[in-house]
Amino acid sequence: MTPVLLMSLVLTQSPPLHLQYSAPSDAAQRTLESYELSEWEPSAKADLYVGVDEANLRQTPSADAAVVTTLPLGAAVRVLERRAERVKVGEYVNHWYSVEYIDTKGTAATGDDQRHVGWLFGNTLTPYRFESDFDGDGELEVATVVMSGDFKIRVRVMEPRVKPPRRVSSVDLTPAGGGYLSVEGGPARAKLVSAKTAGIALVQVDSSPEACGDYRTTFVSYTVPGKKKGVLGKAQLALELAGLSDPPSHSDFKVSFQPKTKGLTVAQTTYEDDEKGGVKDEVTTRTPFILSEGVYMEQVPSGVAGSETMR
Secondary structure, three states: OOOOOOOOOOOOOOOOOOEEEEEEOOHHHOOHHHOEEOOOOOOOOOOEEEOOOEEEEEOOOOOOOOEEEEEEOOOEEEEEEEOOOOEEEOOEEEOEEEEEEEOOOOOEOEEOOEEOEEEEEHHHEEOOEEEEOOOOOOOOEEEEEEEOOOOOEEEEEEOOOOOOOOOEEEEEEOOOOOOOOOEEEEEEEEEEEOHHHHOOOEEEEEEOOOOOOEEEEEEEEEEOHHHOOOOOOEEEEEEEEEEEEEOOEEEEEEEEEEOOOOEEEEEEEEEEEOOOOOEEEEEEEEEEEEEEOOEEEEOOOOOOOOOEEEO
8 A cells, every 4th residue: 555645744853963875985884884874763653754766664674574554755654663783775875764654643554454554764754844835826736855866966756646666856965064075975955945035946955064064055956847737847056155164265145035926135244353352354246036947047237347345
């Protein structure tokens, strides 16, 4: 039995500090212990979700084990147990987790009078699930954020009325820090930017490794031409911003949304630390953007050669 698509999830989630998946950039140095990855603890509530298109819930912790049921993207689960050892399954290194599938009412889902309890591999799980009308067609889509096997941050969006296997669109984002650290992958934090705030619902992904001053914020959109219902649209990178905090040099950014026009302004500030702990050579550049087919395009005001710069 395949559980019905989750349309109205009312469960509480408690995400960790970040979603992590990284390993040495030199593949020859990648041992099971060298991977850094998020680990989930047993919980009394459902605070994790299926982050992949479909996940086979298995009877035992093995990729060859019999399938209890198949869980769709966004399905809520409660962790019962984590196997201590890390193993490699396909291109991923992770733990196996014993989980219980939780339905939209927050209770254990059943099929044939039995609870849906089984094992999922760690790469299929995420604390980040968002439900919103991303494409403005009046229906709620489901979005998740996971880490891919090639150390990218993968955002998936599922259309509720499109039948599998072609009902999910995804886009990969590059974690920050790759230019400074000898690892691939990194951390990711995610949140939903509402249509009330931005004029369009967006998934915001922040990546900021603790070991370096490089950080990045990316906004992901999902659009369907003509806002047609029952049609799979396109998840895409709407805007990517990068910052740096590498004393004495700094580069910060701040985003201001204009929801009525579906535009935004980015204020990018660069400055240097002085010898007395203050700031010198501070310059702020304000750049307006407007949304076009799901992507923010830079706008140059009429009669102005470039963006507005303030000192």
